[in-house]
Amino acid sequence: MQAIIFCGLQATGKTTFYRDHFLKTHIRISLDMLNTRNKETQFMEVCLRTQ
Structure with missing residues (x-):
């Protein structure tokens, strides 16, 4: 099992990076x-x- 946690300011590309x-x-x-x-x-x- 693996978890990847993105945290940061709004509109910095977290969702785009996840999608890509x-x-x-x-x-x-x-x-x-x-x-x-x-x-x-x-x-x-x-x-x-x-899982």
């Missing part, structure tokens, strides 16, 4: 997409359980 390098092999978990920390946590837990 990891889209086919990794799941993206983003607060921007899930809207709440609870949903983000639940999604992360499902990913960890299912």
Whole structure:
């Protein structure tokens, strides 16, 4: 199992880098997409359980 964590300022290319390098092999978990920390946590837990 592998996790890649991107952190940085808004509009610095994190999503573009993910799309260009990891889209086919990794799941993206983003607060921007899930809207709440609870949903983000639940999604992360499902990913960890299912590997």
